[in-house]
Structure formats: C-alpha cells, structure tokens
Amino acid sequence: MSNETRLKLVVVNAGTSDPSSSRMLGNAIAEKTRALASSAGEDVEVHVIELRPLAGDIANAIVSGFPGGTLQEAIDLLAGADGLVVTTPVYKAGVSGLFKSFVDVLDNDLLLAVPVALAATAGTSRHALVPDDQMRPLFAYMRALTVPTSVFAAPEDWGKSALSERIERVAGELVALMRARVHRSILDESWNRYQHQFGGNASRAEKNTDDIVLDTDMMRLAAGG
Numbered sequence: 001m002s003n004e005t006r007l008k009l010v011v012v013n014a015g016t017s018d019p020s021s022s023r024m025l026g027n028a029i030a031e032k033t034r035a036l037a038s039s040a041g042e043d044v045e046v047h048v049i050e051l052r053p054l055a056g057d058i059a060n061a062i063v064s065g066f067p068g069g070t071l072q073e074a075i076d077l078l079a080g081a082d083g084l085v086v087t088t089p090v091y092k093a094g095v096s097g098l099f100k101s102f103v104d105v106l107d108n109d110l111l112l113a114v115p116v117a118l119a120a121t122a123g124t125s126r127h128a129l130v131p132d133d134q135m136r137p138l139f140a141y142m143r144a145l146t147v148p149t150s151v152f153a154a155p156e157d158w159g160k161s162a163l164s165e166r167i168e169r170v171a172g173e174l175v176a177l178m179r180a181r182v183h184r185s186i187l188d189e190s191w192n193r194y195q196h197q198f199g200g201n202a203s204r205a206e207k208n209t210d211d212i213v214l215d216t217d218m219m220r221l222a223a224g225g
Contacts, residue, residue, distance in 0.1 A: 007178050009033060010081040011048045014088040014099035021121040023050075025153050025167075026087040029117055032171035033085070042179060047081075049074045051098050058098070061105040075106065083115045083178040084144070090122035090130050095138075103138060111144040115177035117170050119151040128152045145181070147173035 011030050015022030026048070034044040051058070057071035067075055078084070088099040116139050118131040131150035139146050149170045157163045 006043045006045055007037065007082040008080055009044050009046050009083045009085065009174075009178070010077055011046065011085045012051065012078075012087070012099075012102070013048060014051045014086075014096045014102070015121070016052045016089070016096075016098065020089075021153065021155075021158075022087040022089050022119070023048075025119050025121055025151060026085050028167050029085045029087075029119060029151065029171055029174075032167050033083070033117075033174050036168075036171050037175045037178070040175060040179070042175070044178075047077055049077060051102050054102070055098055058101050058105060062101060067105055071105070075110070078106070078110055081114055082181060083117075083174055084111070085117045085119065085174070086135070086139075087119040087121070088135070090120050090127040093127060093130070095120070095130060095134050100138075103142070106142070108142060111139065111142045113181060114144050115174055115181060116144045116146045117151070117174045118146055119153075119170075121153045123155065125152075125154040125156070128154070145177050147177060149173055 009030055011026040013020060013023045013026050030046045034046060037044045054071050054074060057067065057069060061067040061071055086099075088095045091097070118135045118139070120127070120131045120135065122128075122130070129152075131152055136146050136150070147170055149166065151163075151166050151170050153163055
C-alpha cells in the first residue's frame with residue numbers, strides 16, 4: 001500500500017523461564033497490535049528484546065555506567081522504536097529485579113513520548129495491580145506515553161475471553177498512540193520542552209558541541225548574560 005507507514009514495535013521481555021508466560025503475553029499483545037494496525041493501513045515491524053541473556057551486561061552497566069556490546073544494541077533498538085510492549089513476571093509483590101535494572105541503565109530521554117503497553121504475569125491474581133502501581137509510575141518518570149489499559153495474567157486467566165478482550169483493548173490504544181506519534185509529530189512537540197543529557201542514547205541526543213543550541217535563556221544565564 002502506497003500510504004502505509006512502517007512502524008517499529010519493540011517487545012521487552014523480562015521473563016527468565018523457557019517457555020515464558022511473560023513472553024507469551026508480550027507476543028499476544030504485539031500480534032494483536034500488528035493486526036489492528038494493518039487494518040488501519042499501517043505496517044508494523046516487531047522486534048523482541050529478551051533481558052535474560054543480557055543480565056550480565058546489565059549488571060556491568062549499572063556498576064560501570066557504560067552499556068556495552070549486546071546491551072548497547074538493545075538500547076539502540078529502543079531508541080528507534082515507535083512503540084513498546086513491556087512485560088515482566090512479578091516476584092515478591094513487585095516487578096523483577098532484572099526488569100528494573102534494565103530500565104535503570106536507560107537514559108531518561110530514551111523513551112520520551114514513546115507509547116508503551118504495560119503487562120505483567122504472576123502465579124496469583126493478588127499481584128494484578130503491579131502494572132498500574134509500579135510500572136506506570138516508572139514509565140511516567142521516563143516521560144513515555146503509557147496506554148490507559150494495562151494487562152495482567154495469572155495462570156487461571158489464560159484461555160479466558162476476558163484476557164483476550166483486554167489484550168485487544170490495549171493493542172487498539174497502542175496503535176492509536178503510535179500513529180499519533182508518527183503522523184502528528186508528538187515527539188517534535190515534546191523534545192524541546194525538556195532538558196536532555198548530552199551524548200545520551202536517545203535518537204535526538206546531542207552528540208557533539210555542534211549539536212548544542214547556545215541561543216537559549218538557560219545558556220545565556222549560565223554564561224552570565
């Protein structure tokens with residue numbers, strides 16, 4: 001289709017088992033998102049970041065402050081994403097340490113205005129509020145655009161129509177925000193309203209002195225002008 005726009009959707013999975021229920025949930029959301037986008041004339045390209053094989057690199061990055069190798073490739077993939085699906089298992093009433101550690105190594109600018117669907121799995125429905133209580137504030141701090149609906153799945157939820165309906169609602173919200181971000185330049189409108197990290201991983205981060213805008217009120221104040 002000549003009017004199609006190719007959108008990049010990245011699934012971040014913090015599940016450590018194989019097979020992983022978190023990965024299954026992330027895949028279901030991604031596939032429904034791709035199907036709904038296709039019906040709206042958009043082509044979605046899905047990529048998956050598995051955090052399990054990155055655990056050592058993440059730990060090293062936390063200690064050294066410098067992501068390297070495969071971890072940097074994953075961060076670069078996030079930098080070019082038009083939307084995210086993030087999934088984590090729940091351990092001891094909270095998101096997994098691996099998931100939180102991965103977010104800790106990301107620049108604050110990296111997910112600015114990126115639409116994010118939140119999902120979690122656990123062995124009991126007692127943890128159903130984790131996506132909204134813990135994941136939503138985390139991505140609000142990252143200045144991402146979390147979709148209104150979150151998804152949680154306990155063992156008894158799989159195969160039920162209620163979970164399928166919730167996945168479809170989340171996917172519809174994600175498609176709407178991804179299309180708005182691309183076609184209405186939400187990132188363009190948001191970027192200049194924040195202070196950014198020099199040399200960061202965000203796609204628009206200043207990489208050298210030529211990228212720094214000196215003619216701003218903040219720069220003039222810093223220079224004593």
